[in-house]
Amino acid sequence: MSLDETAVKPHDALAACLADEMEAVNRLIRERMASRHAPRIPQVTAHLVDAGGKRLRPMLTLAAAKLCGYQGPYHVHLAATVEFIHTATLLHDDVVDESARRRGRPTANLLWNNKSSVLVGDYLFSRSFQLMVEAGSIRVLGILADASATIAEGEVLQLGVAHDIRTDEGVYMRVIRGKTAALFAAAAEVGGVIAGAPEDQVRALHAYGDALGISFQIVDDLLDYWGTGATGKNTGDDFRERKLTLPVIKALTGAGDEERAFWTRVIGQGVQREGDLEQALELLNRRGAMEQTRNEALAWADRARAALEALPDDPVRDMLRDMAGYVTERIV
Amino acid sequence: MSLDETAVKPHDALAACLADEMEAVNRLIRERMASRHAPRIPQVTAHLVDAGGKRLRPMLTLAAAKLCGYQGPYHVHLAATVEFIHTATLLHDDVVDESARRRGRPTANLLWNNKSSVLVGDYLFSRSFQLMVEAGSIRVLGILADASATIAEGEVLQLGVAHDIRTDEGVYMRVIRGKTAALFAAAAEVGGVIAGAPEDQVRALHAYGDALGISFQIVDDLLDYWGTGATGKNTGDDFRERKLTLPVIKALTGAGDEERAFWTRVIGQGVQREGDLEQALELLNRRGAMEQTRNEALAWADRARAALEALPDDPVRDMLRDMAGYVTERIV
Numbered sequence: 001m002s003l004d005e006t007a008v009k010p011h012d013a014l015a016a017c018l019a020d021e022m023e024a025v026n027r028l029i030r031e032r033m034a035s036r037h038a039p040r041i042p043q044v045t046a047h048l049v050d051a052g053g054k055r056l057r058p059m060l061t062l063a064a065a066k067l068c069g070y071q072g073p074y075h076v077h078l079a080a081t082v083e084f085i086h087t088a089t090l091l092h093d094d095v096v097d098e099s100a101r102r103r104g105r106p107t108a109n110l111l112w113n114n115k116s117s118v119l120v121g122d123y124l125f126s127r128s129f130q131l132m133v134e135a136g137s138i139r140v141l142g143i144l145a146d147a148s149a150t151i152a153e154g155e156v157l158q159l160g161v162a163h164d165i166r167t168d169e170g171v172y173m174r175v176i177r178g179k180t181a182a183l184f185a186a187a188a189e190v191g192g193v194i195a196g197a198p199e200d201q202v203r204a205l206h207a208y209g210d211a212l213g214i215s216f217q218i219v220d221d222l223l224d225y226w227g228t229g230a231t232g233k234n235t236g237d238d239f240r241e242r243k244l245t246l247p248v249i250k251a252l253t254g255a256g257d258e259e260r261a262f263w264t265r266v267i268g269q270g271v272q273r274e275g276d277l278e279q280a281l282e283l284l285n286r287r288g289a290m291e292q293t294r295n296e297a298l299a300w301a302d303r304a305r306a307a308l309e310a311l312p313d314d315p316v317r318d319m320l321r322d323m324a325g326y327v328t329e330r331i332v
Numbered sequence: 333m334s335l336d337e338t339a340v341k342p343h344d345a346l347a348a349c350l351a352d353e354m355e356a357v358n359r360l361i362r363e364r365m366a367s368r369h370a371p372r373i374p375q376v377t378a379h380l381v382d383a384g385g386k387r388l389r390p391m392l393t394l395a396a397a398k399l400c401g402y403q404g405p406y407h408v409h410l411a412a413t414v415e416f417i418h419t420a421t422l423l424h425d426d427v428v429d430e431s432a433r434r435r436g437r438p439t440a441n442l443l444w445n446n447k448s449s450v451l452v453g454d455y456l457f458s459r460s461f462q463l464m465v466e467a468g469s470i471r472v473l474g475i476l477a478d479a480s481a482t483i484a485e486g487e488v489l490q491l492g493v494a495h496d497i498r499t500d501e502g503v504y505m506r507v508i509r510g511k512t513a514a515l516f517a518a519a520a521e522v523g524g525v526i527a528g529a530p531e532d533q534v535r536a537l538h539a540y541g542d543a544l545g546i547s548f549q550i551v552d553d554l555l556d557y558w559g560t561g562a563t564g565k566n567t568g569d570d571f572r573e574r575k576l577t578l579p580v581i582k583a584l585t586g587a588g589d590e591e592r593a594f595w596t597r598v599i600g601q602g603v604q605r606e607g608d609l610e611q612a613l614e615l616l617n618r619r620g621a622m623e624q625t626r627n628e629a630l631a632w633a634d635r636a637r638a639a640l641e642a643l644p645d646d647p648v649r650d651m652l653r654d655m656a657g658y659v660t661e662r663i664v
Binding site (some may be wrong): 122 | 357359369371372421446448450451452459468477478484485488491492593
């Protein structure tokens with residue numbers, strides 16, 4: 001048994017520790033995604049919710065509340081809120097990216113249509129808003145309102161710089177803070193706020209979620225060039241969609257005229273030919289961009305772990321620390 | 333002067349009475365639609381905001397707060413909130429309806445693209461959420477969260493019953509409560525709540541906004557068959573887009589087999605030929621559907637006026653009463 005226990009993955013350990021609360025969150029999600037009048041809403045939502053996903057964000061809220069000694073019922077509402085916001089953004093993202101697959105299934109915009117994805121996303125966002133109002137904390141509402149604005153601003157920024165090879169690391173960081181880290185940070189922070197944790201702990205939870213989210217997104221962007229089929233990502237998707245992610249930004253730094261001309265053609269102009277992906281991978285390695293990106297992801301995971309120092313010494317804190325390792329485990 | 337004053341239109345009278353506050357609302361809207369990082373946001377929003385629109389919804393909030401004796405600054409935030417929610421839904425509506433024109437201009441989805449409209453709509457919704465958090469009232473947040481959910485649910489419902497000639501008046505009412513009346517009702521209600529008005533007055537403001545919004549939407553749907561170029565609506569747009577609006581629903585009630593076959597072809601199957609719109613207008617008149625729809629709009633305007641009885645006797649109340657006449661003036 002003890003051998004098995006040490007073999008338990010960090011994500012599973014946290015999930016097991018929060019099993020009852022997560023069950024309550026899932027119940028609340030199913031209950032609130034219903035609509036008496038518009039049956040298409042639960043159809044579209046269930047398609048996405050049932051497909052699973054790792055439920056990282058609601059787990060952060062539950063773990064933070066538990067770690068800070070919360071005894072009330074509203075961490076469950078806030079965890080469901082965070083998952084609804086996440087699901088709403090996925091629905092809108094798939095419309096914006098014209099995606100065909102998500103979590104191993106056809107996307108909702110493909111199965112129904114873009115209209116349904118836009119409107120059901122709006123519905124879930126409104127439902128998330130109702131859930132957080134029930135929790136009754138203006139401060140929590142402010143944190144989630146700010147996170148929502150950062151998410152939307154990041155998405156518009158990403159659209160504005162799409163295919164622009166002048167995009168630098170500062171803009172990249174702002175984009176991924178919007179698309180990923182803002183909700184991770186808010187998810188952890190509101191768990192502490194609802195528990196009435198001291199200010200330094202609330203700040204630490206925010207910093208932890210922020211760093212964890214940044215690490216998570218950098219790993220995701222790295223795996224798009226590094227991954228194999230086993231990671232669940234298709235190598236080269238970002239390349240084909242001409243996304244300016246960190247590996248490419250790093251490869252462009254100090255690239256000579258010839259290399260710059262290559263990136264301008266394949267990403268900037270979108271003229272891609274047979275063998276270009278292999279050429280891109282070769283350049284990424286030659287410029288050390290893969291290694292530098294990997295190091296950056298690991299450094300952010302370290303920052304996430306360091307932020308936890310301000311929080312109570314508790315098994316949940318150890319599990320949150322292990323989560324930083326879980327996020328980067330596919331690149332170590 | 334007094335002759336001129338009696339000639340002032342109800343909308344203009346209310347606008348003049350609320351001029352200072354409306355200026356503050358417009359300032360706040362311009363300030364909050366800015367984005368430091370994503371310049372496309374103010375571009376898209378300004379395109380819509382600068383095009384004008386009647387600003388009916390924020391005027392309802394300001395008028396309700398004034399009528400109930402509010403002295404603080406937050407009615408301005410709530411009025412801006414309501415206009416942001418409205419603008420966000422317009423951006424998403426135009427994507428869903430694939431519209432090409434709005435307020436006499438090309439739509440944002442046509443000028444930029446659907447992606448920008450989806451994401452900028454999300455941004456405005458988040459900004460509205462931040463504004464209402466600043467007002468600091470959980471009750472107000474609950475009212476606006478519920479209204480947002482009703483709006484989104486109504487939109488999805490409308491999508492689900494599109495082109496379905498079995499749609500009845502109950503479903504139609506639910507759809508227009510979502511797409512129009514819910515925000516009118518919430519706009520008026522939050523003005524009373526922020527002013528700390530007694531419960532019966534808050535209920536009356538909600539009932540007024542609800543009835544006014546329903547009347548407004550029925551008039552809009554009626555004018556689509558009745559209007560001329562002078563009303564700013566293109567006659568027959570709803571017909572061409574195969575929308576089941578109240579005139580058609582009423583014409584279908586008691587229609588014989590031949591008439592039903594006509595509506596099934598043009599609305600249900602979308603097979604429309606030269607002369608079909610004229611044929612539709614003839615049937616709408618023959619079945620008394622135009623007259624019945626007009627009477628319904630007038631009855632809801634009466635209900636709006638009646639709801640005001642519970643509110644303080646005040647010049648602002650008289651102006652709100654006149655607004656019910658303004659909404660129906662194009663059909664009397």
